[in-house]
Structure formats: structure tokens, C-alpha cells
Amino acid sequence: xxxxxxxxxxxxxxFFVLVTVMGFIAARWKAGDLNELHEWGLGGRxxxxxxxxxxxxxxxxxxxxxxxxPAVVYAIGAYGFFAVPYTILIYPFIFLTMPRLWNAxxxxxxxxxxxxxxxxxxxKWLEGMVALTGIIATMPYIALQLVGMxxxxxxxxxxHEGMAGHLPLTIAFLILAVYTYRSxxxxxxxxxxVKDIMIYIFVIAAVIIIxxxxxxxxxxxxxxxxxxAAQLAANPSAPARGILLAPxxxxxxxxxAIGSAMALFMxxxxxxxxxxxxxxxxxxxxxxxxxxxxxxxALIAMLGYMAHAxxxxxxxxxxxxxxxFLAMFPxxxxxxxxxxxxxxxxxxxxxMSIGAANTFTRNLxxxxxxxxxxxxxESTLAKLMSLVVKxxxxxxxxxxxxxxxxxLQLLGGVWMIQIFPAIILGxxxxxxxxxxxxxxxxxxxxxxxxxxxxxxxxxxxxKAFLGIPLYNGLTAVALNVLVALVLSFIxxxxxxxxxxxxxxxxxxx
Amino acid sequence: xxxxxxxxxxxxxxxxxxxxxxxxxxxxxPFFYWFLMVLIPASSLFIWLAAKTGGDDL
Numbered sequence: 001x002x003x004x005x006x007x008x009x010x011x012x013x014x015f016f017v018l019v020t021v022m023g024f025i026a027a028r029w030k031a032g033d034l035n036e037l038h039e040w041g042l043g044g045r046x047x048x049x050x051x052x053x054x055x056x057x058x059x060x061x062x063x064x065x066x067x068x069x070p071a072v073v074y075a076i077g078a079y080g081f082f083a084v085p086y087t088i089l090i091y092p093f094i095f096l097t098m099p100r101l102w103n104a105x106x107x108x109x110x111x112x113x114x115x116x117x118x119x120x121x122x123x124k125w126l127e128g129m130v131a132l133t134g135i136i137a138t139m140p141y142i143a144l145q146l147v148g149m150x151x152x153x154x155x156x157x158x159x160h161e162g163m164a165g166h167l168p169l170t171i172a173f174l175i176l177a178v179y180t181y182r183s184x185x186x187x188x189x190x191x192x193x194v195k196d197i198m199i200y201i202f203v204i205a206a207v208i209i210i211x212x213x214x215x216x217x218x219x220x221x222x223x224x225x226x227x228x229a230a231q232l233a234a235n236p237s238a239p240a241r242g243i244l245l246a247p248x249x250x251x252x253x254x255x256x257a258i259g260s261a262m263a264l265f266m267x268x269x270x271x272x273x274x275x276x277x278x279x280x281x282x283x284x285x286x287x288x289x290x291x292x293x294x295x296x297x298a299l300i301a302m303l304g305y306m307a308h309a310x311x312x313x314x315x316x317x318x319x320x321x322x323x324x325f326l327a328m329f330p331x332x333x334x335x336x337x338x339x340x341x342x343x344x345x346x347x348x349x350x351x352m353s354i355g356a357a358n359t360f361t362r363n364l365x366x367x368x369x370x371x372x373x374x375x376x377x378e379s380t381l382a383k384l385m386s387l388v389v390k391x392x393x394x395x396x397x398x399x400x401x402x403x404x405x406x407x408l409q410l411l412g413g414v415w416m417i418q419i420f421p422a423i424i425l426g427x428x429x430x431x432x433x434x435x436x437x438x439x440x441x442x443x444x445x446x447x448x449x450x451x452x453x454x455x456x457x458x459x460x461x462x463k464a465f466l467g468i469p470l471y472n473g474l475t476a477v478a479l480n481v482l483v484a485l486v487l488s489f490i491x492x493x494x495x496x497x498x499x500x501x502x503x504x505x506x507x508x509x
Numbered sequence: 510x511x512x513x514x515x516x517x518x519x520x521x522x523x524x525x526x527x528x529x530x531x532x533x534x535x536x537x538x539p540f541f542y543w544f545l546m547v548l549i550p551a552s553s554l555f556i557w558l559a560a561k562t563g564g565d566d567l
Contacts, residue, residue: 078529084545085522088552092515095556099565218537244541245529254523281566288560291553298546506566 004157005326011335012156012342015198016172019191019343023179026186037378038111040184041358042276045106049277049285051189055351056273056286057293058192060264063148063345064141066199066300071317073304076241077228079249081301082257087294089261095287098265099280100427100504106279107503112355113271113423114363120426122496123434124367129441130419131363134268135389137412138356141267142393143405145345145352146173147318150397152338155322166398172342173349177390180350181383185276188350195347198340200296206306206337207299210328214309224308243305248469252461255471263416263473266423268355269348280506349390357385407458414452414460414473418444421481427504430497436487444480448472511563518552 030046032039047055065083072080101116110116113134118127150169159165179187211217221243228241240246245253264270277283307320310327314320325337361382366373373381396405422437451462451472461469522545531539560567 078541081542081545084549085525088522088545088548089519091552092519092556092559095559096515216537218534221537221539243539244531245525250525250529254525257523284560284565284567288553288556291549294549295546298542298549302542 005331005334007331008335008338009156011332012152012339015194015336015339015343019194019346020175020179022190022194023176023183023187023346026179026190027183029186029190034182034184035376035379037358037361037375037382038109040379041354041382042111042272043185043189045276046278047189047276047282049282049289052273052277052282052286053289054192054196055185055189055276055347056270056290058188058195058344058347059269059273059351060290060348061199061293061297061344062141062145062348063341063343064144064348065297066341066344067148067151067318067321068144069297069301070304070307070321073301074307074320075304075317076239077224077243077305078245079241079253080304081298082253082260083301084294084298085254085257086260086264087291087297089257090264091287091291093261094265094274094290095284097424097427098274098283098287099506101271101423102275102277102280102283103505103507104427104499104503105275107507108498111275112268112359112362113266113419114359117419117422117426118363118367119498120430121422121432121434121437121494122498123438123494126422126434126438126441127363127367129438130422131359133415133419133441133445134266134359135356135364137416138268138352139389139393140396140405140408140412141269142349142352142356142389143396144409145349146393146397147402147405149173149342149345151318152322152341155319155326156335156338170394170398172346173390173394176346176350177353177387180353180386180390184383185272185351185354188347188354189276191343191350192347195340195343196293198336199344202333202337202340203296203299205333206303206325206328210303210306210310210324213328214306220302220305220309224305227308251469252471255474256460259417259471259473259477260413262420262477263413266416266419267352268359269352270355272351272355272358349393353386353389353393354382356389357382360385410458410460411449411452414448414476415445417473417477418448418480420477421484430494430499431488432484433488433491434494435491436484439487440480440482440484443483444476447479448476451475511559514555514559514562518548518555521548522552 032044034040069080069083108119114127114131117130153168154160214220225243303321307324310324312320312323314323325334361378418441425432451464452458462472463469464475528541528544535543
């Protein structure tokens with residue numbers, strides 16, 4: 001290591017301090033009683049269209065995405081672009097379903113997806129299983145935000161190994177933990193403004209400046225294709241790669257896009273972002289306007305090819321984007337982009353820990369440990385859980401190999417889709433029986449895990465159905481729905497269903 | 510009508526074998542990439558149209 005890049009580090013620290021101050025001030029923004037869970041954990045449901053746009057954008061398009069998507073594009077090409085059809089599929093779905101969910105949760109005072117599931121089916125075991133799946137899938141996601149942050153801190157010139165190398169990351173994360181504890185969802189909502197504007201600035205700069213330096217997009221695609229061809233010539237048994245999909249990649253590409261789109265809004269942090277909106281109107285506005293971030297994501301994905309054209313050679317593809325910026329930009333702007341990525345980790349990490357904490361408090365602790373919690377007890381427990389979840393993620397990154405978090409994240413996506421039937425079907429019909437959905441969920445979790453197990457590594461795709469390579473999450477959820485369907489004919493009626501169609505409709509203004 | 514409008518961008522997004530081609534290029538970018546990038550704002554437009562025709566409160 002040639003040492004620390006002082007200019008870049010100074011700019012980086014400036015922005016980091018700025019958002020830290022904002023994180024603490026946020027407690028007083030749109031003032032509410034933070035001793036109530038809906039205030040701490042959902043910002044009092046007072047976020048209008050604009051705030052929701054920044055918050056959800058910051059929450060869904062994470063730092064890890066900014067590093068990982070171009071990393072896959074750098075490594076194998078077009079396949080990494082599955083993120084684009086994935087994000088196209090999300091918004092028509094949000095437009096249709098999430099206003100219904102918001103209306104029901106608002107009317108009945110629900111704070112989480114699992115709250116809704118209990119209200120719809122009156123089955124606390126289903127509620128608990130939905131909650132547990134969400135929390136377990138969220139943990140590695142938080143850990144991977146730390147990986148995104150660690151990559152840019154290392155690229156600033158800090159050492160890779162040892163406690164000294166982990167110190168900046170640890171400090172940054174502990175600061176985040178403290179202001180999330182204090183300010184709740186208001187903190188990431190406020191920081192998201194800074195993060196998103198910074199990301200837009202660096203992406204616009206990157207897609208104009210870098211191609212201009214490298215001879216245009218035609219030259220960028222040509223050199224990427226040349227590199228892929230050379231890699232395959234050197235090692236014919238390597239996984240398929242190229243600037244178009246190989247025939248064998250088409251089904252995995254499609255099913256991964258569909259499955260990921262189904263999973264995304266089942267994660268507690270996505271639902272937290274949606275439920276904190278001020279109403280169904282704000283959600284519809286966002287279904288129309290959030291695709292702007294998808295465009296940014298597509299441009300970020302292109303950075304993987306630009307790294308080829310710039311001659312960046314890295315062992316770990318995840319270093320490609322930071323190295324590209326170091327090669328292409330002046331130091332002060334490198335500091336700016338790295339700060340954007342690091343702050344981009346703080347927003348989702350905060351919302352994820354809040355979503356997991358809300359879910360733990362409402363859907364595991366309350367039904368199974370203490371049914372009679374006061375709002376302030378709920379809030380205290382959730383604040384504490386948000387700390388536990390974040391410290392857990394930090395420990396995973398500091399003491400376990402990164403591959404552990406990556407594997408768990410892969411499985412997390414497969415697991416998350418399994419709660420899709422319970423939540424989404426419940427928005428339209430309560431014909432399905434709670435017990436049947438629980439059985440389907442458990443079968444889906446088992447099947448998804450079984451399909452993903454490989455002798456050398458966990459795999460996202462397998463040929464379980466007619467020899468076609470399909471995303472495991474999708475295969476498993478098909479079985480999940482089948483089980484729920486069949487058992488719903490047999491099992492007795494649900495204990496309770498407190499919801500009526502009117503609950504799902506917009507309140508008359 | 511509302512559902513058809515919402516379905517159009519979704520179907521276009523998963524017609525992968527049809528857009529997995531290089532030509533026609535745009536500014537040196539293969540079809541695969543610029544098609545998907547054009548589809549993003551197009552999907553916004555379809556959702557907006559769905560809201561308008563479906564009488565959703567916007």
C-alpha cells in the first residue's frame with residue numbers, strides 16, 4: 001500500500017461528519033414522541049411523496065448494489081444486468097399492491113408485514129414464522145452494506161487486514177448505531193437526501209467523463225468483449241461471460257429478475273419504507289417516480305465495462321469500481337464518490353435494522369413473550385434490538401469470512417420470497433387458511449434451501465423442473481403456493497379475520 | 510385496462526431472448542442495454558397511464 005490518499009480522505013470525512021450531525025438533529029424533525037414505536041420506527045407515518053422518494057431510493061438502491069452489480073458485470077457481463085428487468089418489474093407491482101397494504105396497516109394500526117399477516121389470518125405461528133424469515137434474511141443484508149463501506153475505505157488507502165484496518169469501519173458503524181437508536185427512522189430519511197443527491201452527481205459525472213476519456217461507449221463495449229473472449233480462450237471451462245447472454249443464461253436471468261422482484265418488498269426494510277409514507281397517494285407517486293433510480297442503477301452497472309476499457313485488473317471484482325474511480329477522477333472527487341457509497345451504506349443499514357427491530361418487537365416478543373407491552377416498552381425494546389442487529393452484523397464482517405455473508409444473502413433472497421403468498425394473497429383474499437400458508441412457507445423454505453445446496457458452494461439456480469435452469473426462490477415458492485392451496489381445502493376455517501374490503505381502499509379525503 | 514397497462518412493461522422486461530441482441534446499436538451501445546434503459550422510463554409512463562385510466566387518486 002502506497003499510503004492513505006489524504007485529499008480523498010479529507011473530503012470523505014467531511015461528508016461523513018455532515019451526515020452524522022444530520023442523523024442526530026433528525027430526532028427533532030417533524031417532531032413526535034419517540035417513545036412510541038410508530039414514531040421511532042415509522043417516522044409517525046408522516047413522510048410525503050418527496051421524503052418517501054429519497055428514503056425508498058436510499059433504502060433499496062444500497063451501497064452494496066453500487067459495488068456488487070458492476071462487479072458482476074465486470075466479471076461475467078450481461079448477466080449482471082438482471083438487476084434492470086428486476087427493478088422494472090417492481091414498480092407496477094408496488095403500484096398495485098402497496099397502497100392496499102398501507103391502507104389496511106394504517107386503519108388497523110399495524111407496523112409490520114407480519115402484523116398484517118396476523119390480522120388477516122389470526123395465526124400467531126404464521127406471524128412468527130413470517131417475522132423470523134424477515135429478520136434472518138435481513139441480517140446478512142446489513143452485513144453486506146458493511147462490505148460496500150469497507151471496500152471504499154480500503155480504496156482510500158487504509159490497510160486491508162488487522163484491527164487497524166477494521167477500525168474506521170467499526171467507528172462509522174457505531175456512530176450510525178447511536179443516532180439510529182436516538183432518532184429512529186427520521187435519521188436515515190434525512191441522510192437519504194444527501195446520499196441520493198451525491199449518488200446522482202457522481203453517476204452523471206461518471207457516465208459523461210469516463211466514456212469521454214475512454215473513447216466512447218462503442219470502444220468500452222468492444223474492449224469488454226475482447227477481455228471476456230480472452231478469458232474464455234485462456235480457460236474454456238470458466239463460467240459463461242460476454243456482453244450478450246449465453247443461451248444457458250437466459251432462463252436464470254429471467255427467473256432471477258422475477259424472483260428478486262417478488263422478494264424485495266417482503267424484506268422488513270422495504271415495507272418500513274412504504275409504511276412510513278403519509279398515504280396511498282405518496283406510494284403511487286413513488287411507483288411512478290422511483291424508476292429514476294433504476295436508470296441510475298443501469299448506468300452504475302455499465303461501470304463494470306468501463307473498468308475493462310480502463311484496463312483495471314483486480315482479483316476481487318468488487319474492487320473494480322473503486323479502482324476505476326481512483327484511475328479516472330481527481331482525488332477530491334474520488335473522496336466525494338467514496339463518501340457517497342459509504343453514506344449509501346448507512347441509509348439502508350439503518351432502515352434494515354429498524355425494520356428488523358420493529359418486526360422482532362411486534363411479531364416475536366409481543367406474541368410469544370409479553371402480550372401486554374405498553375407503546376413505550378415496545379419502543380425501548382425496538383431501539384435496543386436495532387443496536388443488537390447492527391452489532392451482530394459488524395461481528396459477522398469482522399470475524400467471519402465475507403463469503404459467509406454472501407452465501408447467507410443468497411439464501412436470504414430465496415427465503416424472503418416464501419412469505420410472498422402470505423402477505424400478497426392476503427391483500428386480496430382470506431380464503432387461504434393460516435395453517436396452510438404456514439405449511440407452504442415451511443416447505444418453501446426447506447425446498448429453497450435444499451435446491452441451493454451445492455457440494456462446493458451455494459448456488460442460486462438449479463434444474464429441478466424439466467431440466468430448465470430456474471432461480472431456486474421461484475421454484476420453491478411455486479411449491480409453497482401449491483401446498484397452501486391444497487391444505488386450504490382441508491384445514492378448518494381461520495380463527496379470525498379482522499379485515500374487510502373497505503380497509504384496503506383509500507380513505508375518503 | 511389498468512391491469513393490461515401495468516402488464517405491458519413487465520412482459521417486455523422478461524422477453525429476454527428477443528432483446529438479447531447487439532443490433533441496432535445506439536451511440537455504440539448494443540440493443541440489449543439501450544432497450545432495457547429505454548424501458549425504465551417507459552414503465553413509469555405505463556404506470557402513470559394505468560393510474561389515470563384506473564381512476565386512482567394521484
